[in-house]
Amino acid sequence: MGRLFGTDGVRGLANASLTPELAMRIGAAAARVLSRHDIEHSIAVVGRDPRASGEMLEAAVVAGLTSAGVDVVTVGVLPTPAVAYLTARYGACLGVMISASHNPMPDNGIKIFAAGGHKLDDAIEDRIEAAMADATVQGPTGAAIGRVRSDDEAPRHYLDHLARTGVPDLTGITLVVDCAHGAASVVGPAAYRAAGADVIAINAEPDGLNINDRCGSTHLEQVQKAVVDNDADIGIAHDGDADRCLAVDASGAVVDGDAIMAILALAMAEDGELVQRTLVATVMSNLGLHIAMRAAEIEVRTTAVGDRYVLDELRSGGYSLGGEQSGHVVFPSAGTTGDGILTALQLMRRMANTGRPLADLAAVMQTLPQVLVNVPVSDKAAVAAAQTVADAVAEAERRLGDTGRVLLRPSGTEQLVRVMVEAAEIELAQQLADRLAARVAAV
Structure with a gap:
């Protein structure tokens, strides 16, 4: 059997390769590896995207966590970055997000965060896999078993967090947001409206089966058409768990993650917020990004593909901006993982502050074929x-x-x-x- 964890947690066909039994074992092993031993009950935060199998896998993960003596706070359907933030906010020893991101509905996945909402490194994932194979462990009984509660205020806590990151006044900006029938379907439009934008939300009616179904960041046709039809200033497309976004300008042209990073890097450099005038990107970023940054005297540090590797480089170098062509963008001062809603807000902040349309801002980078x-x-x-x-x-x-x-x-x-x-x-x-x-x- 190969390594269980991939570049973004454990992922597979729900109820086939990713079974409830496996999910329960992952939850129990993660609790044993990551829980604190100096307190009676550690806390874990569990969230999910809306896909139908998430209900089943959530129950299994919660069973695994509580069987290892960890108390669980369930936060319902929320974006991955919200679960990471809430893991830190609640002082939890770990967080679990049940999502397969942009994958089709039959798939699902389990992403695990350590204390503080940080993604796991390879060594900790290996320890969890080893703990799963240990059949000698005796679980707690009686009062030592973990308990479960839900927090209905979790969405508000996340929206308040976004508001504290320097959200601009977006009055006068008309936005189309494609929520991919995913985890951003409620909090995404709410965050943009709170900032003052005129919001047209599409694909924001999840039924458990329609997530990523010909919509969202992997199928931009709908948001492109809606932007043009509604004479909007910008379109934003999220994936299923909303840890990334892609944009569309007023003409319907796509502005990908590389162009978004170029726009934000220049904005942060102008404001003196781009630490060491350095941007962190992956090997998948277009050469055009490197050329544009070189012209602006901004260094590009390159990592392997995966926002966890971007995060590692950001932390080790103390840098302030990084991301991927796919639209994962990370602001370490505001979060521990890619956040599509935060990225969109910061992109529109640049539009509002400069008074320039998105197409004009994106022209700083010429994409090579x-x-x-x-x-x-x-x-x-x-x-x-x-x-x-x-x-x-x-x-x-x-x-x-x-x-x-x-x-x-x-x-x-x-x-x-x-x-x-x-x-x-x-x-x-x-x-x-x-x-x-x-x-x-x-x-």
Whole structure:
């Protein structure tokens, strides 16, 4: 059996690879590893997105936590960054978010936060996996068993937190927000309206089955059309757990995470808030971001893909802004993980403060043509070891020289290898990406 934890927790097909029994074991093991031993009952916070299987998995995780003697506060349907924030606010020893983010409804996942709302490092995840395999552990009995309570005020606590991060006056800005029928369906529009924006919410009626269904940050067509049809200033698209967002300008053009980071980095640099004039991004960020930041004399620190690695670099260097092309953006002064709602508020803050439309702000970065092909595979490790794939990558890099780049990486959450090629011309990028994808698929 391979490693249970991927780049963003444990994820799989709910009630198949991710069963209630597994969820209960994860909860119990996480409690044993992360709970405090100097108090009678540690606390855990548990939230989820609206997908139907979340109800089942929440019950299992709570059972696992309480069976290990940890008290549980359930906060219901809230974004991942809200659960991280509430973990810190309640002084909990861990937090659990049940969500598969942008994945389709049949999937689900379990994300675990340590005390303070911080994502786990690999060593702690390994300890949890080891604890799951220990069959000798005897759980508590009697009064030592954990108890469960719900906090109906949790959404208000999160909205109050957002309000304390320097929310601008967005009066006069018309916003379309696509909530992906996900965790932001209530608190997202509420946060934007509280800031004064005229909000048009779409895909904000979750029924447990429609999360991410042809909507949200992975399907931008609806928000693009709604922005144009309603003559809106900006569109925001969240994923299922709202830890990221993508934007759309008034013409319907997409403003991705790289462009959002470029806009925010320049804003923070102007205000003296960009620590060491440094932005943290992943290897997936477009070369155009690096070029734009170089022109502004802003350094870009590069990490592996995954906001946890961005967070590690932010913490180790004391930096103030980082993120991913996919729209995960992290402000360490305001949160411990990517927060799509906070990102959108800060993006609109820049619009309000400058009086400039989003398209004008986004023009600071010129995106190089980039082709990304997701190749389904049966064995990601075999692809990484294949000489035929290595030879194909080397040949593509020779073709590109200094005018582009190639990146192959296994997905941390799915049985996919992602093939990315950037080049000066889209035709060359597509040709090389297709050739590489064929080599990967043949392994």
